[in-house]
Amino acid sequence: MTGFPYTWRPKVAVGLGCLTVLVLALVWQPGAKAQPESRVRAHMQAAHEGLSIPVKTFGSPSAPIRLDEFSDFQCPSCRAFYEGTLRPMMADYVARGKVYLVHHDFPLPMHAHSFQAARWANAAAEIGRFEDVEAALFDNQESWAADGNIEKYVAGALSPSDFKKVQKLMAGCEPNSHSCPFDAFIEADIALGKQIPVRATPTYVISYKGQKFPAGSGAVSWDIMRQFFDSLLGQ
Amino acid sequence: MTGEKRFGLGRILLLLGRLVLAGIFIFAAYAKMKPQTEVPWSVASVRTSLAMFAMQVDSYQLLPTGYVSLAAHLLPPAELLLGFWLLSGIGLRFSALATTLLVGLFFAVIVRTYAMGLEINCGCFGPGEQLGKITLVRDGSFLGLALAVTIGAFLVHRAGRNKMEARVSVTDAQRAD
Numbered sequence: 126m127t128g129f130p131y132t133w134r135p136k137v138a139v140g141l142g143c144l145t146v147l148v149l150a151l152v153w154q155p156g157a158k159a160q161p162e163s164r165v166r167a168h169m170q171a172a173h174e175g176l177s178i179p180v181k182t183f184g185s186p187s188a189p190i191r192l193d194e195f196s197d198f199q200c201p202s203c204r205a206f207y208e209g210t211l212r213p214m215m216a217d218y219v220a221r222g223k224v225y226l227v228h229h230d231f232p233l234p235m236h237a238h239s240f241q242a243a244r245w246a247n248a249a250a251e252i253g254r255f256e257d258v259e260a261a262l263f264d265n266q267e268s269w270a271a272d273g274n275i276e277k278y279v280a281g282a283l284s285p286s287d288f289k290k291v292q293k294l295m296a297g298c299e300p301n302s303h304s305c306p307f308d309a310f311i312e313a314d315i316a317l318g319k320q321i322p323v324r325a326t327p328t329y330v331i332s333y334k335g336q337k338f339p340a341g342s343g344a345v346s347w348d349i350m351r352q353f354f355d356s357l358l359g360q
Numbered sequence: 361m362t363g364e365k366r367f368g369l370g371r372i373l374l375l376l377g378r379l380v381l382a383g384i385f386i387f388a389a390y391a392k393m394k395p396q397t398e399v400p401w402s403v404a405s406v407r408t409s410l411a412m413f414a415m416q417v418d419s420y421q422l423l424p425t426g427y428v429s430l431a432a433h434l435l436p437p438a439e440l441l442l443g444f445w446l447l448s449g450i451g452l453r454f455s456a457l458a459t460t461l462l463v464g465l466f467f468a469v470i471v472r473t474y475a476m477g478l479e480i481n482c483g484c485f486g487p488g489e490q491l492g493k494i495t496l497v498r499d500g501s502f503l504g505l506a507l508a509v510t511i512g513a514f515l516v517h518r519a520g521r522n523k524m525e526a527r528v529s530v531t532d533a534q535r536a537d
């Protein structure tokens with residue numbers, strides 16, 4: 126017999142000790158955070174100004190999977206995520222009641238027109254036409270990002286009567302104005318995102334039957350995300 | 361310091377280095393495969409975690425969609441295997457070399473992603489970690505450590521062989537006397 130076991134046993138013991146410490150560090154989870162106060166403030170302000178909460182959701186709230194996405198209308202990765210993942214997802218799993226999609230605005234300060242685009246999208250959401258305006262904004266991102274003419278593409282996405290309604294709601298929402306009623310909703314979304322925390326856009330948080338998964342960021346193809354959803358639905 | 365003492369210190373450093381590397385790899389595999397929500401461990405929970413890891417692999421925009429899932433399902437078990445191989449100390453030169461190659465590959469991918477300006481999750485130790493400068497420094501340190509362990513493993517092996525040969529030649533000389 127050689128002395129092999131006597132040489133490796135202490136080494137393995139040390140290794141397993143290190144491993145235990147690492148595993149314990151991982152198992153520790155900080156407590157759940159409270160809902161942001163700004164969200165409550167936004168709802169109160171909306172009620173005060175006669176606005177309802179803009180509907181920026183797709184599908185049935187009773188769907189087993191919920192996807193909260195934090196997006197910036199002017200960010201190219203958000204556009205890729207919308208075109209390559211969210212759009213096919215809406216046509217498939219959202220339409221079939223498997224996924225409930227919730228849009229949250231997270232305009233980044235480095236994008237000159239993204240906050241204004243979010244205002245237009247929220248105004249459209251106020252009359253239930255968020256989906257059309259979101260599609261128009263992402264489809265024409267390069268054009269309006271260059272000149273800031275968002276109104277042109279919102280007008281193109283809506284019927285003349287709906288556009289008039291949205292224009293009316295957008296009174297006081299000029300690019301440098303601070304009295305836009307939709308800012309409270311956008312700020313509430315930003316505050317919620319900061320709690321996640323959102324560090325880049327797009328960021329998405331997936332929940333399955335109330336169990337929340339850690340946030341992901343960056344564009345992911347629909348095929349790969351669908352495989353993840355299928356593994357959840359197959360549990 | 362005598363040659364014998366230096367050799368002993370080298371062996372201790374090598375042991376520490378390989379245990380740290382083994383811990384990193386086993387932890388990385390564990391973090392990717394563990395249930396990401398409060399559900400118990402099961403085959404289904406591991407499958408779900410690996411499917412989630414596939415989304416992180418995909419966000420690197422490096423592999424065609426068909427290979428993303430394959431890579432995501434092979435990588436964590438490979439890390440686990442490599443971690444236990446390092447822990448065992450068996451064939452250390454080869455396990456350390458394999459580790460260096462794998463860490464080198466990870467580092468190259470991370471540098472490329474950072475240079476491209478992609479703001480994604482690293483996925484290195486499970487979900488939730490944003491890829492940034494800290495990731496670069498950390499993975500660069502891991503690469504340095506893996507290289508040091510590999511070089512150390514080869515040096516210790518050569519020193520051990522030289523010692524053995526010296527003993528054999530002394531014994532042969534004594535026999536000849």
